Amino acid sequence: MTSDADRRAARLLRWYPRAWRARYGDEFTELLIAEFAERPRSWRRSADVARGGLLARLTGAGLTGHELAPPEQVRAGLATAVCSLAAFLAFGVAMWSQLAVGWEWAPPSATATRVGMVAMSAAALLLAVLMVLAVPPLAVATARGMARGQARRLRGPLLLAVAGAVVLAAGSHHFQNAWPGTGGHSWAQQGLVPGGVAAFSWAATLSVSSYWAHPVALSAFPPAEIAWMAVSPLALIALVAGVTGTMRRLDWPPRLLRCEAWLVSAAAAGMTVFLAGGCCWVLAEGTRPGLFHAGAIDVASLAVMMLALSVARRATGRAWKSVQGAH
Amino acid sequence: MTGVAGAKDNTLGTFGRYAGPATLILSSLADGPKHGYALTKDVEAFAGVRLAPGTLYEALSRLEGQGLIEALDSDDRRRPYRLTAAGATALRAHLDDQRRVADVGLRRLAAGWGASS
Numbered sequence: 007m008t009s010d011a012d013r014r015a016a017r018l019l020r021w022y023p024r025a026w027r028a029r030y031g032d033e034f035t036e037l038l039i040a041e042f043a044e045r046p047r048s049w050r051r052s053a054d055v056a057r058g059g060l061l062a063r064l065t066g067a068g069l070t071g072h073e074l075a076p077p078e079q080v081r082a083g084l085a086t087a088v089c090s091l092a093a094f095l096a097f098g099v100a101m102w103s104q105l106a107v108g109w110e111w112a113p114p115s116a117t118a119t120r121v122g123m124v125a126m127s128a129a130a131l132l133l134a135v136l137m138v139l140a141v142p143p144l145a146v147a148t149a150r151g152m153a154r155g156q157a158r159r160l161r162g163p164l165l166l167a168v169a170g171a172v173v174l175a176a177g178s179h180h181f182q183n184a185w186p187g188t189g190g191h192s193w194a195q196q197g198l199v200p201g202g203v204a205a206f207s208w209a210a211t212l213s214v215s216s217y218w219a220h221p222v223a224l225s226a227f228p229p230a231e232i233a234w235m236a237v238s239p240l241a242l243i244a245l246v247a248g249v250t251g252t253m254r255r256l257d258w259p260p261r262l263l264r265c266e267a268w269l270v271s272a273a274a275a276g277m278t279v280f281l282a283g284g285c286c287w288v289l290a291e292g293t294r295p296g297l298f299h300a301g302a303i304d305v306a307s308l309a310v311m312m313l314a315l316s317v318a319r320r321a322t323g324r325a326w327k328s329v330q331g332a333h
Numbered sequence: 334m335t336g337v338a339g340a341k342d343n344t345l346g347t348f349g350r351y352a353g354p355a356t357l358i359l360s361s362l363a364d365g366p367k368h369g370y371a372l373t374k375d376v377e378a379f380a381g382v383r384l385a386p387g388t389l390y391e392a393l394s395r396l397e398g399q400g401l402i403e404a405l406d407s408d409d410r411r412r413p414y415r416l417t418a419a420g421a422t423a424l425r426a427h428l429d430d431q432r433r434v435a436d437v438g439l440r441r442l443a444a445g446w447g448a449s450s
Contacts, residue, residue: 030390032410037369037386051385058387062394 011039018052021059023066068324069317080263083325085250087270090318092246094277095133096239097307097314099207100214101284102126106204108297110197118290119298125283127199132276140269143262144253151256159255167248173241174210181209181234213239216303267322267329274322277315284308345427352427354384354392359401359416359424366405366415369393396420 015038019031041051064070068082105114105123114120151160182205197204213235217224224232258266288300288308345352345359361367361375369389377383384392393414396402401420405413416424 026394030394033369033412034386034390036409036411037373037389040370041373041386054385054387056387058391061387061391 011042014042015039018055018059021056021062023059023063025066026059026062068321077258077263077328079328080267080325081254081256081258083321083328084263084266084270085253086321087274087318087325088250088253089246090314090321091133091270091273091277092242094280094311094314094318096211096242097214097310098126098277098280098284099130100211101304101307102130102280103204103207103211105287105298106197106199107208110201110204111297113198114291114298116290116298119287122283122286122290123198125286126280127283129276129280129283133273133280136269136273136276140266143265143269144249147256147258147262148252150259154257156255156257160252163248163251163255165248166244167252170241170243170245170248174238174245177234177238177241178206178210181212181231182206209234210238214303214307216301264329267325270318271322271326274315274318277311277318281308281311281315284311345423351388351392351395354388355396355401356424356427356431357382357384358389358392358396359420360428362402362414362416363421363424366413368407368411368413370411372414399423 012035015035018038019027019035022031022034038055041048045051061070066082067086068079069086102123105119105126108114109123114123148160148164151157182202212231215235217227227235253266284304285308287298288304291298291300345355357376357380358372361372361379367375369386373384373386373389393402397404397414399419400417401423402414403417405415407413
């Protein structure tokens with residue numbers, strides 16, 4: 007029969023990641039039960055366990071000074087960097103596509119806004135190229151893993167990634183036709199980027215919106231669009247979870263792992279340029295009304311992007327250290 | 334402690350804020366294997382410090398990862414740990430460093446402030 011102490015210990019144990027629980031769960035539970043018998047209530051103990059659990063999760067993500075075994079450290083670091091890049095792009099592309107929409111109507115008057123927008127566009131192009139380049143090594147490592155009997159382990163994350171990508175691409179393609187920039191025409195007359203690209207990016211990141219804070223205005227949207235705003239983040243999460251799950255389960259050849267680590271490092275540089283461009287625009291436009299007005303959500307987006315960039319840089323740095331240490 | 338002249342093989346110096354708990358755990362295991370709760374009680378008895386469960390297991394997992402301690406098989410859910418040869422070397426190096434610092438501090442105190450009453 008499960009005692010109250012067992013249940014309390016099981017609750018506290020949930021702070022820790024699954025792999026940690028599999029290794030230390032039983033003995034940690036015994037320790038907690040002995041502690042409960044001696045001191046039934048202690049908020050300091052609960053806080054210490056929560057802190058330990060979060061640290062164990064950060065360690066599993068390759069973000070703490072507690073080094074994992076080299077291949078696992080590289081895989082964990084790369085997976086965390088990919089998650090950070092996805093979060094960065096979700097907010098960054100939402101911001102960038104909004105500016106691209108504005109430029110379809112009229113170019114910005116402030117030079118700093120133009121410079122910022124060009125920097126963001128160049129960085130977005132670089133990131134897109136790096137993501138395309140990252141696919142072949144992942145595909146080769148996956149095919150190699152499948153051929154070596156890992157198909158069962160890889161099937162789940164691969165299906166999740168494909169499902170997420172298909173939903174995100176199909177949904178974005180469908181909703182880009184409702185884009186206000188060109189009325190659905192694929193090419194604009196005076197945009198910095200092709201209208202179709204801006205429209206697709208706008209539709210893919212429709213969920214990053216200040217309308218969530220204004221339910222009355224949001225309710226006036228077509229129901230299908232509101233549904234897409236709710237579904238698209240889930241599709242992105244599925245895509246990222248699938249890709250990172252695959253990356254972490256693969257037995258990577260060192261050369262391919264090194265190649266992916268290089269691409270992720272280059273992506274961190276691209277994110278830095280993108281962020282600098284975004285800051286340039288917000289500082290130049292401030293709260294000035296007009297097509298390129300920067301709102302509270304843009305400032306909040308920049309804060310999220312800064313956090314994502316710092317996590318990506320830390321994860322990439324630790325992954326690189328392990329890659330170099332392994333050679 | 335890594336900056337102390339003459340320090341060598343001080344693995345614990347790389348543990349940062351966990352160097353303290355790690356030293357206490359290794360010192361406790363120096364006289365024989367112990368499981369988590371026994372470690373907590375022993376450390377409390379000889380150092381007057383109560384290691385909280387999260388802190389204890391964070392340090393244990395780091396020490397195990399570095400090969401300074403190892404887990405022993407157990408019939409029940411309480412798994413005992415014991416010091417490895419590498420752990421004994423690291424503990425000795427770390428305590429030597431600490432003793433050097435303590436000696437310098439005590440010598441300077443005695444010169445500037447007199448002997449303790």
